[in-house]
Amino acid sequence: MVQIKAGTKLFSAVCDTQIMVLRVPADDLDVTCGGLPMQTEEAAEKSSMSGDAGEGSLVGKRYVDEAETMEFLCTRGGEGNISVNGVALEIKQAKRLPSSD
Amino acid sequence: MSFQHNEKANAVNYAHTLLAGLNLPPLSDSTFLDIHPAINNVRSGVQGFPQGKNKIIPVALANYADGALLALKSIARNHTVKNNLPESGASLLGERMALFNTQTGQTVSAGGSCHLLKSRDGYLAINLARDEDTDLLPALTNGKVSAPTDKKMLENIFKEFCIEDLIPRGRDLGLAIAPVTLPDYNSFDNWVDVSCSSPSQRPSTSTSPLVVDLSSLWAGPLTGSLLASLGAEVIKVESRTRLDGARRNENDPAGEREFYNLMNGGKKSFTCDFTTQKGRQQLLKLIECADIVIESSRPRALRQLGIHAEKLVAEKPGKVWLSLTAYGRGAATENIIGFGDDIGVAAGLSALMEIIHGHPLFVGDAIADPLGGLHGALAAWSCWINGGGLINLALYKVLGFALSQDPLLRDFNKNDLIRRTSDWANEINMSGENPYPIRKASKPAPLPGQHNEEVLRKLDAL
Numbered sequence: 001m002v003q004i005k006a007g008t009k010l011f012s013a014v015c016d017t018q019i020m021v022l023r024v025p026a027d028d029l030d031v032t033c034g035g036l037p038m039q040t041e042e043a044a045e046k047s048s049m050s051g052d053a054g055e056g057s058l059v060g061k062r063y064v065d066e067a068e069t070m071e072f073l074c075t076r077g078g079e080g081n082i083s084v085n086g087v088a089l090e091i092k093q094a095k096r097l098p099s100s101d
Numbered sequence: 102m103s104f105q106h107n108e109k110a111n112a113v114n115y116a117h118t119l120l121a122g123l124n125l126p127p128l129s130d131s132t133f134l135d136i137h138p139a140i141n142n143v144r145s146g147v148q149g150f151p152q153g154k155n156k157i158i159p160v161a162l163a164n165y166a167d168g169a170l171l172a173l174k175s176i177a178r179n180h181t182v183k184n185n186l187p188e189s190g191a192s193l194l195g196e197r198m199a200l201f202n203t204q205t206g207q208t209v210s211a212g213g214s215c216h217l218l219k220s221r222d223g224y225l226a227i228n229l230a231r232d233e234d235t236d237l238l239p240a241l242t243n244g245k246v247s248a249p250t251d252k253k254m255l256e257n258i259f260k261e262f263c264i265e266d267l268i269p270r271g272r273d274l275g276l277a278i279a280p281v282t283l284p285d286y287n288s289f290d291n292w293v294d295v296s297c298s299s300p301s302q303r304p305s306t307s308t309s310p311l312v313v314d315l316s317s318l319w320a321g322p323l324t325g326s327l328l329a330s331l332g333a334e335v336i337k338v339e340s341r342t343r344l345d346g347a348r349r350n351e352n353d354p355a356g357e358r359e360f361y362n363l364m365n366g367g368k369k370s371f372t373c374d375f376t377t378q379k380g381r382q383q384l385l386k387l388i389e390c391a392d393i394v395i396e397s398s399r400p401r402a403l404r405q406l407g408i409h410a411e412k413l414v415a416e417k418p419g420k421v422w423l424s425l426t427a428y429g430r431g432a433a434t435e436n437i438i439g440f441g442d443d444i445g446v447a448a449g450l451s452a453l454m455e456i457i458h459g460h461p462l463f464v465g466d467a468i469a470d471p472l473g474g475l476h477g478a479l480a481a482w483s484c485w486i487n488g489g490g491l492i493n494l495a496l497y498k499v500l501g502f503a504l505s506q507d508p509l510l511r512d513f514n515k516n517d518l519i520r521r522t523s524d525w526a527n528e529i530n531m532s533g534e535n536p537y538p539i540r541k542a543s544k545p546a547p548l549p550g551q552h553n554e555e556v557l558r559k560l561d562a563l
Contacts (some may be wrong), residue, residue, distance in 0.1 A: 075273045
């Protein structure tokens with residue numbers, strides 16, 4: 001298990017998925033993609049997915065747990081589903097448009 | 102070196118250059134009376150209000166805006182339509198500041214959300230325009246700031262980071278962030294890139310095109326409003342759960358409401374829910390019907406809704422798709438977001454102020470927006486006349502191209518620029534010119550979804 005904090009980039013071991021940590025609780029987290037732990041470095045060769053792929057990850061979307069105690073940003077999409085401690089994360093609703101730039 | 106009228110910075114020459122970039126003939130009537138670029142900047146409001154108090158902007162921004170409008174007028178169908186267009190392109194640059202009563206020429210943008218901050222190796226601009234943007238600051242700074250944060254804290258932390266660290270990370274996070282540097286002005290070959298669907302001619306130019314305007318804020322809506330002035334029927338389409346953030350209600354200041362009316366009056370309003378299957382089907386059908394689509398989203402946003410610009414343009418000969426982005430379509434740049442002020446920084450304006458005046462400062466109000474909107478209308482309307490295609494219009498390239506017409510920027514010459522700045526300062530001191538009058542919206546903008554029934558009826562009849 002890797003120590004993660006805001007700004008940490010994580011890479012899927014099974015697909016193209018890349019996420020960045022926006023906020024996480026202090027607890028140890030088991031962040032997986034496609035069933036395998038995500039890593040802080042991109043693997044030269046991808047492993048095969050463990051279990052069902054699910055819907056995969058979408059670039060640009062923010063992913064949260066149900067209680068919104070943690071938040072990740074998908075910076076590259078892929079086929080694997082992102083889960084934390086065995087529970088799949090959900091897409092957070094789109095950002096409101098700015099009222100002025 | 103004082104301004105010379107044979108410099109390309111004059112509006113008529115700039116109009117010729119823009120038209121040439123679209124393979125269109127030059128203006129047939131070039132009786133437009135060019136005024137001194139410094140005076141035009143002051144009158145346009147880009148120098149800020151009250152006039153002329155801020156540090157001199159040493160480039161002819163107002164003239165570029167006039168040139169773009171002149172080019173647009175030259176391709177308008179007839180005289181009546183021409184008269185519906187704004188009188189001056191320059192006046193569009195300052196109208197939001199005048200109506201919102203805001204200031205420019207500082208280290209915070211007129212709109213208030215963009216900041217010039219010092220990093221370890223130079224300045225950068227970060228635009229926290231959306232409420233949720235501040236949530237991203239802990240990730241941007243490796244956890245060194247905790248959200249919520251204030252500007253002072255950000256200033257202190259940014260000093261620990263390098264530009265080459267903050268910019269890519271910020272862009273990965275979807276923040277609008279740009280370095281204060283001068284781009285290579287020789288690298289701007291053209292201001293627009295149009296891929297034509299097919300050489301076939303579109304059916305007829307006699308009817309008015311149907312425009313579906315998916316854009317929000319300033320640049321895209323301005324393009325839509327200019328096309329409406331040219332005689333197009335424009336339907337503004339918004340997701341019901343995510344309306345244009347520039348909308349104002351009766352509790353907001355009159356000036357802010359007037360600005361929204363200027364951008365969106367004379368359009369129809371259609372809303373549907375982009376998050377439902379039914380809403381997405383309505384959206385797609387409407388886009389399929391459109392002769393001209395205007396959108397200012399990142400390409401992936403529509404792709405994720407199953408809407409593919411390339412495919413839709415190929416399927417309907419003559420269709421025009423105006424894709425307004427910060428830095429252009431294509432894998433390397435299409436996911437980078439930008440707003441008018443930070444794009445102005447990326448195009449070199451704040452670096453120019455630093456070189457001339459010793460401090461990086463914002464220039465104008467979201468300067469890439471009104472210029473982008475004017476150029477967008479020119480690109481979209483000419484493409485409609487020429488038989489359609491996908492228009493890749495990057496606000497950064499519009500501004501960079503305009504600035505690259507200036508010989509003192511292309512072959513960068515600091516001494517001549519400093520000389521020009523003092524000449525222009527004298528010019529401004531001698532003149533007592535008033536700002537251009539603020540436009541009045543011809544019609545109030547429709548309420549969200551005001552034309553839903555009418556639009557759905559039309560869609561069903563097809």
